[in-house]
Amino acid sequence: MLYKKIKDGIFYAGMNDKDRLIFDELIPLDNGTSYNSYLISGSEKTAVIDTMYPKFTKEYINSFDENGITKVDYIIANHGEQDHSGSIPALLEKFPDAVVVTNAICAGNIKEMLLVPENKIKIISNNDELSLGNKTLNFIMAPGVHWPDTMFTYIKEDNIIFTCDFLGSHYIFDDVFAVPSKELEKSAKKYYAEIMMPFSFVCRKYVKQIKELNVEMILPSHGPVHNNPSYILDLYEDWAGEKGKNLVLLPYVSMYNSTKEMIDYLAEKLQEKGIPSFKYDMVDGNLGDLAIALVDSTTIVLGTSMVLAGPHPAAFNTIYLAGILKPKVKVASFIGSYGWGGNLFGKMAEMLAPLKCDIIEPIQVKGKAKKEDYLKLDKMADEIYLKHKSLGLI
Numbered sequence: 001m002l003y004k005k006i007k008d009g010i011f012y013a014g015m016n017d018k019d020r021l022i023f024d025e026l027i028p029l030d031n032g033t034s035y036n037s038y039l040i041s042g043s044e045k046t047a048v049i050d051t052m053y054p055k056f057t058k059e060y061i062n063s064f065d066e067n068g069i070t071k072v073d074y075i076i077a078n079h080g081e082q083d084h085s086g087s088i089p090a091l092l093e094k095f096p097d098a099v100v101v102t103n104a105i106c107a108g109n110i111k112e113m114l115l116v117p118e119n120k121i122k123i124i125s126n127n128d129e130l131s132l133g134n135k136t137l138n139f140i141m142a143p144g145v146h147w148p149d150t151m152f153t154y155i156k157e158d159n160i161i162f163t164c165d166f167l168g169s170h171y172i173f174d175d176v177f178a179v180p181s182k183e184l185e186k187s188a189k190k191y192y193a194e195i196m197m198p199f200s201f202v203c204r205k206y207v208k209q210i211k212e213l214n215v216e217m218i219l220p221s222h223g224p225v226h227n228n229p230s231y232i233l234d235l236y237e238d239w240a241g242e243k244g245k246n247l248v249l250l251p252y253v254s255m256y257n258s259t260k261e262m263i264d265y266l267a268e269k270l271q272e273k274g275i276p277s278f279k280y281d282m283v284d285g286n287l288g289d290l291a292i293a294l295v296d297s298t299t300i301v302l303g304t305s306m307v308l309a310g311p312h313p314a315a316f317n318t319i320y321l322a323g324i325l326k327p328k329v330k331v332a333s334f335i336g337s338y339g340w341g342g343n344l345f346g347k348m349a350e351m352l353a354p355l356k357c358d359i360i361e362p363i364q365v366k367g368k369a370k371k372e373d374y375l376k377l378d379k380m381a382d383e384i385y386l387k388h389k390s391l392g393l394i
Helices: 054-066 088-094 103-114 180-213 230-237 258-272 285-294 313-325 344-357 372-391
Strands: 002-007 010-017 031-033 036-043 044-047 074-076 097-103 121-123 130-131 136-141 151-155 159-162 217-220 243-251 277-281 297-307 331-338 363-366
Touching: 010 054, 010 277, 044 344, 054 088, 074 088, 088 103, 097 103, 103 121, 159 180, 159 363, 180 230, 180 285, 217 230, 230 243, 243 285, 243 313, 258 277, 258 297, 258 331, 258 363, 258 372, 277 285, 285 313, 297 313, 313 344, 331 344, 331 372, 344 363, 363 372
Parallel strands: 044 074, 074 097, 097 121, 159 217, 243 277, 243 297, 297 331, 331 363
Antiparallel strands: 002 010, 010 031, 010 036, 036 044, 130 136, 136 151, 151 159
16 A cells, blocks of 8 residues: 655555556556545544555555554545445445445445445535535536546645546556656556547546646546646647547558558558558557557558458457547548458448548458559548548648
C-alpha cells in the first residue's frame, strides 16, 4: 500500500499492481495499473472516496490500522465497478457505523454486485453536499464516463475533484503526482481509447465543466494525481474532439503475404502524398496500439485474407472493436486477397455501417496483385488524399 499526504486532511490510500497484464480480461496493460482510494479527514467526520480491487482487500483493510485510522463515517462510491467498490463490504465490517454514500444507480449496482444492505446506503443526487466539518463534499453526477452510475466528488474548500475512471490511466508510480512523460501520455491515451472513446461527446461535456471549475487537482481512481490539471484536460480535449488527424489506419491479416504487399504499397503511396499511416498486424499486434490509432485516424483501410469463403476471423474482431469504440473515422475501405472465392467484404461493410463512413471502392484480388490492381491502389490513395484535403487535414 502507498499512503501519502496530498493536502491537509487529504491522503492517497491506494496501491500499484505492477504484475497485472490484462484488465477486464480484455485490455493488455503495458505498465500494470493502480487502484486509487482516498481518505478525507475533516474536523468532524472522516470519509473514504472509492475503495480497492478485491484481490488486495486484506492489505487495504490492514493499512487503516497501520496508519492509525480508527474511524470512517462515510464511504463514497463514485462508481460501482469492483476495481473501485470491491472492498466496501470489508470496510463496512471494519467500521460498522460507516454509511455508503452514492447515487441511486450506483446503489443498485453495489446492492446486486456486493450484497451491500440497503440500510447501509445513503442515496444522494446531483449537486447534493455532505459536510465533514471543515470540508464539504459536493457530488456531481457524470453518467457515461464510463458507466451510467459514475459521479465525481468535489471538495469545495480545497478545490479538488475526484473523477473515478474519468481522466485516469493504467499506470504505476512511486510519487502520486503526475510527471508528464511520453509513457504517461501513451498510457492515458490508451486508457481513453479503450474506455472513454465510445462516449467522446460526454467526455467533451465534462472536460468543459471541470475546466470551468478551475480545479487545483484532479484525483482519478487509476493513475497518478494531476496537480497540473491542464495537462490531462488538454489531452482529453484533443482526443475527444470531433476532428481526426491526417492519419490512415491500415489493419491487416495476410496468410501468404498477398494482402500485406498491397497494404505496404498503399502505405508508400499515401506517404508520397504527405499522409502518414499506421500499419497494424491484426494477429500479432497489441490491441491497445490499435485502440490508440483509432483515436486519431480519419481513414481506415482494412486488409484481409479469405478464410473459408469469408474474411479472416481477426478482421471481424477489428471491425467489431472499431464499431463499439466509435472513433471519429470518416472514410473507410477494404482490400484483400482470396484463393477460390467467397464474400470478402460484405459482412464487414455491414458491421462498419454504424460509423457512417464514406466508403471508397474496395479492392479484391485473386492471389497476388497484378498491374491493374496496383493502379486501383493508386486510385484509392488519390481518393483518400482528396477526402483528407476536403476535411482540411492537408
